[in-house]
Amino acid sequence: MHLLSTDEKTGIQAIERDAPALPMRPGQVEKPEFNYDRHGTQCLTANFEVATGAIVTPTVGPTRTEKDFAAHIERTVQSDPNGTWLFVLDPLNTHMSATLILLVALRCGITGDLGEKGK
Numbered sequence: 001m002h003l004l005s006t007d008e009k010t011g012i013q014a015i016e017r018d019a020p021a022l023p024m025r026p027g028q029v030e031k032p033e034f035n036y037d038r039h040g041t042q043c044l045t046a047n048f049e050v051a052t053g054a055i056v057t058p059t060v061g062p063t064r065t066e067k068d069f070a071a072h073i074e075r076t077v078q079s080d081p082n083g084t085w086l087f088v089l090d091p092l093n094t095h096m097s098a099t100l101i102l103l104v105a106l107r108c109g110i111t112g113d114l115g116e117k118g119k
Contacts, residue, residue: 001083001084001085001086002049002056002080002083002084002085002086003049003050003051003086003088004047004048004049004050004056004076004085004086004087004088005047005048005050005087005088006045006046006047006048006072006073006076006087006088006089007045007046007089007090008043008044008045008046008064008069008092009043009044009046010041010043010064011041011043012041012042012043012044013038013040013041014038014039014040014041014042015036015037015038015039016036016037016039017032017033017035017036018033018035018036018037019033019035020033021033040062041062042060042061042062043060043061043062043063043064043068044058044059044060045058045059045060045061045064045068045069045072046058046059047076047087050088056076056079057072057075057076057079059071059072059075064094065094066093066094066097066098066099066100067099068094069094069095069097069099069100070097070099070100070103073087073100073103074103077107098117101114102114
């Protein structure tokens with residue numbers, strides 16, 4: 001059984017320093033370049049295996065949509081398709097999306113009425 005705690009870290013800046021850091025010298029620490037070019041932001045979605053703290057199938061991308069999150073979960077489950085999975089999530093809207101509900105229903109073989117979104 002896989003017990004995972006899953007969450008996102010959004011707004012990670014993708015930056016590139018304008019020049020290399022000045023190297024360490026006796027009695028002084030390395031001095032990183034102050035100026036940088038910004039190349040947008042990225043979103044990290046990570047699964048932490050509760051028993052070991054290991055990071056499992058992290059995803060990095062430019063957006064955090066319900067389709068992105070469902071694709072992350074699908075990719076995680078595909079790492080052990082015959083395994084049993086339990087994800088611990090906060091109540092973010094993408095964690096309760098119609099896309100994710102349909103994915104879980106399909107993987108669990110649920111074919112009945114899934115209800116109506118928001119009710």
